[in-house]
Amino acid sequence: MIKKFRLEGLDCANCASKIENAIKKADIVENATVDFMTTKLVLEAKDENMLEAIAVAKEIIRKMEPDIIVKKI
Numbered sequence: 001m002i003k004k005f006r007l008e009g010l011d012c013a014n015c016a017s018k019i020e021n022a023i024k025k026a027d028i029v030e031n032a033t034v035d036f037m038t039t040k041l042v043l044e045a046k047d048e049n050m051l052e053a054i055a056v057a058k059e060i061i062r063k064m065e066p067d068i069i070v071k072k073i
Helices: 013-025 047-064
Strands: 002-008 031-035 040-044 069-072
Touching: 002 047, 013 031, 013 040, 013 047, 040 047, 047 069
Parallel strands: none
Antiparallel strands: 002 040, 002 069, 031 040
8 A cells, every 4th residue: 555645844855755754664654755956755564554554654753754744635
C-alpha cells in the first residue's frame, strides 16, 4: 500500500534527505521517498502495517524537524 503526505514547513533539501533515509531504515516501512521540491512524502508499507508505518514516519519527522506539519494528500 502507498500513502502520500505533504510536509508543510519542509524548507531544506538536506533535511528532506535525512528524513527519507531515517524513515527507510524503519523495519515496518518498505520504501519511502521525500521530494523537497514538492514537499511530498510517499510512504510504502504492507496493508496491515500501514497505520503503524505512518505513526513511525510521523514520529521520525517530529523528532528531526518539529516544525513540519504532516498532512495526508
